[in-house]
Amino acid sequence: MRAVTGIFANWRWALVWFTQILFYGLPWLMWNDRQAVLLHLTERKFYIFGWVFWPQDVFFLAILLIISAYGLFFFTAIAGRLWCGYACPQTVYTEIFMWIEQKIEGDRNKRIKLDKAPLSAKKVGIKLAKYGAWAAVSIWTGFTFVAYFSPLSELLQSATTLSFGPWELFWILFYGGFTYLFAGVMREQVCKYMCPYARFQSVMFDPDTLVITYDDARGEPRGPRKKGADPKTLDKGDCVDCGICVQVCPTGIDIRQGMQYECIGCAACIDACDQVMDKMEYPRGLIRYSTENAIKKGWGNKEIIAHVFRPRTLIYGSVLILISLAFVWALATRDPLRVDVIRDRASLAREIEGGMIENVYQLQVMNMTEKARTFVFSAAGLEGIAIGGEHRMEVGSAGTQAVTLQVHVPYDSGKPGANEVFFEVYPEDEPSLKLREKTTFLFPR
Template sequence: MDNSKPEISVIKMYAAREEIYPREIKGRYASIRWLCVWLTQLAFYGLPWLSWNGRQALLFDLAARKFYIFGIVLWPQDFIYLAALLIICAYLLFLATAIAGRVWCGFTCPQTVYTEIFLWIERVIEGKRSARIRLDKQPASLSKYAKKTAKHLAWGSVALWTGFTFVGYFTPIRELALQVTAMTLGPWQTFWVLFYSFATYGNAGWLREQVCKYMCPYARFQSSMFDKDSLIISYDRKRGEPRGMPNKHSEAQGKQFGSCIDCSMCVQVCPVGIDIRDGLQYECIGCAACVDACNSVMDKTGDARGLIRYTTDNALANNLSVKEIKRRALRPRVLIYGAILSMIVIAFFTALTMRTPLKLDVIRDRGALGREVEDGMIENVYRLQIMNTSETAHLYKITVDGIDTLKLVNSDEVQLDGTETRAVPVRVQAEAGQGAPGSNDISFSLQAVDDESLRVTEKAVFFVPR
């Protein structure tokens, strides 16, 4: 009889994070990546400070329910335009992914951009990859704490400025700056500035590749947009294997090696810590750092570049030329994405161009139906909700039609400033005997006196007592 205790095995559902120390690399794609960093951050930090018609050029004023996009003012009724803009961005992402894989993730995604900035700060303060590894392994010391403190203070400063700028897209940034300077920032502005600052600090400084691996849904469904002709970063196994560095001993034994010398540079520069030589992995963000690293090694060994490169599965399997790769780029999936995107863009800009910057809603006074007033006239009362959605003041003339002898009793003109909304009460009368008993269809028209193109018409009902 076996009285030994059963073995207990522990299954870990989550692997502890291993610190990644990406090595700095120079090259074509590193330069493109930094160009994207500069362009995106100049746009992000600079746009809120631009002025247009005496106000902030780009402002999503939630409190006033107005979205200012340079010369365009969008109201809650114009939400369809924002929805169309989001759809256009989504299809752009689908199209770019079908053609060039995760090029968005590798070069312009905010997570990638801010991680790149935070890594640069880390290198400046703590040193290169080997120095950072040694520093983390050192016992506690004044020098170590000084460097770590300086790094986190720099990270915090960038994060705070990022959070402040982000909130500046929803609250006028100049007013926000004055409130910060005078220490009169409201509780909600304070909360959101600190919230987005903390998000930037945590995601770019601490989580980094964890965001791309576990939090970002794009990594999970990207494979549905890939096919055999999508450009991805790939390792040429036919050329690279077997790996190894030739030496006198191996040559004497007649061993043959591929172009890969197994230097692991491609792994050291990877911001998500994967080995691209194991094949395409969902963690790969397509930043092409491994391409620059491998090309620099090939230059030193005298071998041809491109052992790791942007290519397609079909190109690797069938040795396709660059010309053939470009020809296969125009395949049904890409053409369908492109056609849908083109139609949406054309429809969006057509609707935006033809949009009349004037809105009219007619609200009938339901508390008082048609009533007979002096001289036997029948009167109905309405409230006209008028919105001048442009930034130019206009004088508007109000007219009403639909029944003979129908007329406005009060003033038929109204002056509205730019982006002003006003409720205008109006009384409409018709002679007795005009119109059928009950409901009669009428229409209100609003015409700008100084611009004939600014005209809207809205239907309403005139009630005649039975």
């Protein structure tokens, strides 16, 4: 594939830098003396900066997936495959691998010449250097991926002694191997034959979706000519039929044949065509972002923008904003304490000294904050209800701990069978964060 420069290539590289600094850099960030982002599978806790999520917080993951889905619908309806062209890992890593290839083997013509050259020590050395650089990037990518699920400090220590755990080693090689295979070997084949998005993208498009288009009315009939020649005097369009738009396309399509499902929306053909138009002293925009209706009806930018923000996209955008606000509100109001109450089924109810009835409960207390706290327990709901023995317990930072509580109630305070009672739990240093959990107290019949 031929290299290209231009405004869209710059945007693509800006996204490469942004996404990869984020991906490779996050595991190295520290927060409260721990890794800032760590999806710790062994501890079954997800640390994301100041938040600690537990398996019970799967609700937030569901909302996040819904936001991602609506974001995909919204941006695809407006401007097609923006994700594919600028931020998809396949696009990003292919761009990185191609940059390495160009730096080691040279530009497109030099690479073609090298591939046709007979086998020699120089050719083998160049090829090994390229494949070695690809392998190094792939292994480091796999290592970084695993660092999101296993503490980076432990992985670095394992790396110095080559003593990775079996699953760690498997995922480093698995993720790294597929990075090498997809970005270095298969490249456009992944987008054309394996990616499901290419197959159902047409469902999200309509005639007012911004896509990369070729202006047939302006470009045809195409043909070569001298620089600066007036196409009208030659009875030709602006397209000089140089084929560079095909050479720079990562999936190898000819955009002049119309919209095709293989197009990933990277806009490399726009940059390439604009450069040719500049050399020929023709106006830019023979290949450009536009809509089907705009090309047919000759709309300008104002009409295009007016139709891009149409009822469909406004509905998608409104739903996306509402769900995102609900997600932020749920995070902001998330309780820093969670309590599960489990009745001791080995001893449902028993009579003890003083005419009291005792029920035994086990409380599982989850401290959702990153500081150790002492929690105080009390009971309510029946006259004379009290907790026997110790009713305070310390729970460590982002920890969980179980406590067994004996609850005593006078015999005449309730009816035979189940009676509704409540456990009240609050941190000693912040009593306002009181949590009230309902359960039942049993009286013998």
